[in-house]
Amino acid sequence: MTVGFVMLCHTALDRAAQVARHWATHGCPVVIHxxxxxxxxxxxxxxxxxxxLGNVRFSGRHACEWGTWGIVAATQEASTIMLRSFPQVRHVYLSSGSCLPLRPVAELVRYLDERPRTDFIESMTTEDVGWTIGGLNLERFTMRFPYSWRKQxxxxxGCVRLQRRIGLKxxxxAGIVPHxxxxxxxxxxxxxxAILDNPDRAEIERYFRHVWAPDESYFQTLVRQVSDQVESRSLTLSKFDFQGKPHIFYDDHLQILRRSDCFVARKIWPHANRLYDSFLSDNSSGQAAAEPNPGKIDRLFARxxxxxxxxxxxxxxxxxHPNENWENGRTAAPYSVFEGFSDLFENFEIWLGKATGTRVHxxxxxxxRVHFAGGDSIYNGALCDSAAMRDYNPKSVLTSLIWNTRGERQCFQFGPADNQDLKWFMAGDANAHISVISGAWAIPLFHSNRNFGDIRHEAAQLQKIEAEFLTILRASWVKARVRTWTLAEFVENPMEPLQTIVDEISPRSLRRLTEAPLLADLTGFGQFLQNLRNQGMQPVLMGDFPANGVLPMAANRRGRPYLVK
Amino acid sequence: MLRLARKRWLFRAFRKRRELRNVADRTSAISHDAILVFSTLRNERFRLPFFLRYYREMGVNHFLIVDNDSDDGSREYLAEQPDVSLWTTRHSYKRARFGVDWLNWLQMKYGHNHWCLVVDPDEFFVYPFCDIRPLRALTDWLDASSIKSFSAMLLDMYPKGPFDAQPYHEGQDPFEIAQWFDSGNYTIQRNRKYGNLWIQGGPRARMFFPDLPERAPALNKVPLVRWNRSYAYASSTHMLLPRGLNQVYDEWGGEKASGVLLHAKFLDTFAHKAEEEMERRQHYANSHEYRAYRLAMAKQPDL
Structure with a gap:
């Protein structure tokens, strides 16, 4: 007993001839359409x-347009010839002109001999199929398709929409369960x-002629009526891309095809000489009884x-270049944004870098200019520190930086004096961890030796900008992880939030913080705020600082290492 | 409106055909499935041997080249090549919209239904799996996937150290010298009118335009197109019409396949070229690009 091949060809006929010759000379009859x-x-x-070749036949020719009846008609006619002309054939294998046998014919024959009554055909009910393109599942069977999908x-x-709207079905x-x-x-x-000689064949055909893509449903449906041993998988390795078009195999797929242990693969690129040469030569032989195992290829193509x-x-x-909100994540990795920290603490960047083992910008x-970590003028990916270039497209700079440094967490300082273009972008980015000490921008002003009129003017401006940023961060659509403290809150108890932040950046270092960063000198800050108030400005973002003095705890702690028991 | 613009470019190309004088016409050797390279050049004799070899090995079948009044033997060299059809012109490169009109005409005439690759002699096309699959594997795949155009942004390659530290020899692979590139400092904007992306950045923006980033040269290109005689390049190979051909990027989060044009501009020949091009004043926007180069080069040519 042997297996016969029905080949449906439309291009690369020289390759089809080569494969047909291979099968025919190894004792398998071939019928070509x-x-x-x-x-x-x-x-x-x-x-x-x-x-x-004596065991090769040609069948009558049909026009095989994708998704139409012609393919089924061609298969029927060629199969009939196969069954009639070659009585020794027990299994008929439907293949295409771009198929390539991956294992010796003898192994396939042996495999089928061990399963003499099994039909290998993928056949699933419409509910279970997830791969159809264009959303047509059951509707393939209940609508009419008078127009070509490719050309019209x-x-x-429009025709599908119309039928959906008026409910034409x-x-x-009876007796047909679509598969x-x-x-x-x-x-x-x-x-x-049994399928071909069915007494009702004419009637069934009349129905299937107007079903969409009958090549994927005619045999798949009818086999359920006549066979009691359906093995619902295809022996042909065939992968599809997201458009439903078959993936093509090239020379570099040689090893992975060999390891798949499948019997036949499609589609093969017609110019893949190495594939044709190695698989059609006789000396290739896999492990004797290995089951087809396309898992590896499945994973590769799924990726x-x-x-x-x-x-x-x-x-x-x-x-x-995704449209907004279609990015599947605006940035590549989590990053931390600190507002106010470098104003409140001296050398905060260096301290944070030490505490977390990262480079802090x-x-x-x-x-x-762009203040990269360590004052670099060129950073990963050749990002450049020119402020003009950054302001030309700040989003590109941030996303590039995060992409270029994948695997290394980025932390940077932000503040109301900086370019604010990205405040919406960062607020909507789930990777952004934004920590804000509101009002801390007042500390450098407090320490600066400028005219009070200028200070007052600038303070009003910075407060307005920061208030806007905080309003955005409180919006309901914000995806960033946001933490905000007022300056007064933070100064009262700085270690707890710092510990949380450090744990978040480097979760594996289960160390407790032993050293606090150095707090800026806040002696007289309350009076400074009062002076601003006296000048008619209302500093609100800092929280409650007593006007007449300093916060005792903060003052005491200054300059001393903070030891945690 | 864009349709009118396209018709105008096509008509302009049709008029400009008179400026071209044929030197070697081997177009009868172009088979129906040939992959074609179109190029305009001037005084590139040194680069040509490697250029031709690179694309021949990739599987290009025929070269259609416009020589813009070379005087260094480029024309004579090309005329001898068995797979090159050559035209020459003394007319203004600038007034032919930097050669686009000439090539639009040649593509209209010879490129119809072919895969056409439009590159300069210092641009080297790279695509996914180009180390193991020939160009035809790509074009067949594009055909099978019903994709008509393929993007390849320009990637400026440069040597470490001064440009003139290592001289370039005829026939040499320029990327033995220019081995470096900027991996991640590009900015992307969408051009709503034409539907293409506008990419800037890289070493040219970084070195020559740090204070005027909006003037930095465009790097987005769509050089490989299954041509139809009704298509037209609108501005170099940066933009095409009809504008559907510019849709080479995915807008819904996915990634399309794309290539890269390795740009071997920064070799020891560059300084000389920049001087020469400044004198000719035949480049885009009053050659501001070359002016910026010359200024920067005077200081320290190390990218």
Whole structure:
């Protein structure tokens, strides 16, 4: 007993001839169907090329447009010829002109001999199919499709919409339970002949002629009526991309195809010489009885589909420019934004870098230049410290920085004196961890030796900007992790929030903080705020500082290491 | 409106055909599935051997080249090549919209239904799996996926140290010298009118335009197109019409396949070229780009 191959060809006929010859010379009869749209010359060439082989037949030609009945008609006719001409055939294997056998024919024959009554055909009910393109599942069976999907897409879609709207439905004939599955099957003689010789075939055909993509449903549905041993999987390895188009295999897939232990794969690139040469030579033989195991290939191509449809979060490039809110994550990795910390603490960047083992930037959005960690003028990915370039497109700078330093957490200082263009972007970014000590911008002003009129003016401006930022951070749509303290709150008990922040940045270092950063001198700060008030400004963001003195705890703690028991 | 613009570019290309004089016409050798390279050049004799070899090995079948009045032997060299069809012109590069009109015409005439790659002699196309698959694997895949245009942004390559530290020899791979590039300092904006992305950045923006970033050269390109005679490049290979061809990026979070044009501009020949181009004043926006180069080069040519 042997297996016969039905081949549906429409392009790369020389490759089809090569594969047909391989099967035929190894004792497997082949029936070839060539698409009617192939030119006479090509067809004659193929017939001539295979003329010396006694077990190759050609069937009548049908036009096989994608998703139409022609493919089924071609399969029926070729299968009939196969069953009639080659009585020794027990299994019929449906393949295409771009299929390639991956294992020796003898192994396939042996495999099928061990399962003489099994039909290998992917056949699933419409509810269980997740892969159909265009959202047509059950509707494939209850609508009419008079227009070509490829050439008359608008009419096709309009027609579907119209039928949905007016609720026009075809009746599914009694006894038919719609099933879908891969077009490429391997059926036994008894099953196939039962389908082809069905007394109701004409009626069933009339129905399926107007079903969408009958090549994926005709045999898949009918096999359930006549076979009692359906193995619902295809022996042909075939992967689809996100558009439902088959993935193509190239020379570099050689090893992975070999390891798949599948019997046949499609589609093969016609110019993949190395694949054709190595798989069609006789000396390739896998492990004797290995089951087909396409798992590895499945994973590889699933990853490709995922990258095509979801992409890598935080990557903006020539072929990925997501519309707002379609980014799947605005940035590549979590990062921390600190507002007010470097005003309240002396050398906060250095301290934080030590405490967390990361590189901490200064004010990336400062008006004079981009303050990268360590004062670098060029940072990862050749980001440049020019303020003009940064302000030209701040979003690109931030997203590039996070992307370029993947694997290393970024922390930077922010403040009301900086470029504020990104406040909405960061607030809506789930990767942003924003910590704000509100009102801390007043400390440098307090220490500065400027005219009080200027200070008052600037304080009013900074307060307005920071208040706006805080309003945004309180909005309901904010995705960033936000923590805010007033200056007074923070000064009262600085260690607890600092510990939380450090734990969040480096969760694995379970150390307690032993050293607090040095607090700026706040002696007389309350009076400074009172002076601002006396000048008619209302400093509100700092919280409650007593006007007449200093916060005793803060003052005492200054300059001393903070030891935690 | 864009349709009118496209018709205008096409008509302009049609008029500009008179400026081209044929030197070597081997276009009858172009088969129906040939992959074509289109290029405009001036005085690039040293670069040509490697340029031709690179694309021949990739699987390009025919080169259609416009020589803009070279006097260094480029024309004679190209005329001898068996797979090159050559035209020459003395007319203004600038008034042919930097060569676009000439190439639009040649593409209209010879590129119809072919995969056409439009590159300068210092641009080297790289695409996914280009180390193991020929260009035809890519174009077949694009055909199978119903994709008509393929993007490849310009990536400026530069040597470490001064440009003139290592001289470039004829036939040499320029990327043996210019091995470095900027990996992540690009800015992207969308051009709503034409639907293309506008990418800037890299070493040229960083070194020559740090204070005027909006003037930095555009790096987005769509050089590989399954051409149709009704298509037209609107501005170099940065923008195409009809504008659907500029939709080479995904807007819903996914990633499309794309390539890169490695730009071997910064070799020891660069300083000389910048001087020459400044004198000709034939480049974009009053050659402000070359002016900026010359200023910066005078100081310290180390990227």
């Amino acid at each position: 060539v698409d009617k749209r192939v030119k006479r010359k090509g067809y004659d060439g193929l017939v001539k090329a295979l003329g010396d 897409r608008r009419l096709f879609d 075809r009746r599914i004939p 879908l599955g891969s077009q490429w099957w391997c059926l036994t003689r008894s099953t196939l002949s 490709a589909v995922e990258r095509r449809t979801k992409g890598r979060a935080g990557l903006y490039m020539q072929s990925r 200064g004010h990336l959005f400062a008006p004079d």
